[in-house]
Structures are given as C-alpha cells and as structure tokens.
Amino acid sequence: EAGVAQSPRYKIIEKRQSVAFWCNPISGHATLYWYQQILGQGPKLLIQFQNNGVVDDSQLPKDRFSAERLKGVDSTLKIQPAKLEDSAVYLCASSLDLAAGETQYFGPGTRLLVL
C-alpha cells in the first residue's frame, strides 16, 4: 500500500515570496491533516479536512495560509507571503476517518526555509 506522498521535499524561499505544498493521502482515507513542525517541537495541527470539507482550521494563520482539498483527495497548502517564522517542516497526514483513535499516517514532510 502506498503511503502519504508529499512534494517538494525541500524548499528555500525569501521572505514575502509565496510557496505551495502538495499532498496525496493514502487511497480511501477520508480525513487529511496538515501540521507545522518547528525545529525542536512537536507537530501542530494547522487544518483538518474530512473529504473536501474543513473540519478544523482554528490554528491556521488565515491572513497568509490557505489550504484546499478539491475532490476530496489531493490537497495543497499555500503560504503567501512567507515570513521568517514560517521556517518549519510541513507534514501531511491522513486517516481512514474522523473518529477518535484512528491512526494517522504521515508523509515525509516538506522542509521549508525562509530567508
């Protein structure tokens, strides 16, 4: 079974530029998550989708971050404009469903450096 795919794996941009990350979840997984992991910290949930609807985006900085999951499969996360403090690893995860206790399967992440 293929895992969660993410691209690109690495990205270096200058502040105020825009960047987009792509995620392809495990086939059949209804729930998709985007996390931000700053160096030395645990992942922090940015947004959670159930199929193509947003379940939770309470921690998404909506003035600069946006995400979509058209057709309920792939998802993109965009930052525009980027700030220095956005340097982090962006992890995508998916699970079969929304229920508590569902195992989340993580992709390898995209490491973003904002200069």
Add this chain to the structure above:
Amino acid sequence: SQQGEEDPQALSIQEGENATMNCSYKTSINNLQWYRQNSGRGLVHLILIRSNEREKHSGRLRVTLDTSKKSSSLLITASRAADTASYFCATDWPQGGKLIFGQGTELSVKP
C-alpha cells in the same frame, strides 16, 4: 499551547538498556497515542492506549496510562541503535480526530 509535555527532553542510553519516556497532559482524553520520528522523516504510529486502559504491550513497547494523574509512560525494553529517534505522545480531543502532540523526547541509543 501544546497539550502534552514530555520528560525527559533528551535521553542517551547504551544498546540493551531500557528507555522510559513520560508524558503529561492537561485535559480529559479519549485516547493517547505514541509516535516515533526518525531524523528527517515523518512520524510513525507506535501504539494507542484508550482512556479506560491502564497498560498495553506491543513487542518491546510497554505503555501505561494513569488518567488520575493525567500521565503516560512509554517503555522500550532491550533498546537497539535503530530505536534512535524522537518520540512523541499525542492526545485527542473528545470530539475526535484532532491530535495534540507533546514536544517529544529525543532518544539516542549508542551501540
């Protein structure tokens, strides 16, 4: 703010020794999960313990949960160099799905 806090932040042991990591959390939970993250990689699910369970085993892993103290521990027995990684506990909100991760324990197992 993050729900879980892990202790210690870093742990260095010799191969064959046991490693114990602790996690404390703040609010009531449905489940608590432990994940491992190798350097530069995504997280891998290790084990889930439900709020009505006190102890769970999986291979060389043993997890305990004390809901009265809002704490959990992960024990890795007979550690191997390949166990070198960061370990995170994660709790889920009562409404389901959303995980709140701790800051992690960085484990180094020296051959």
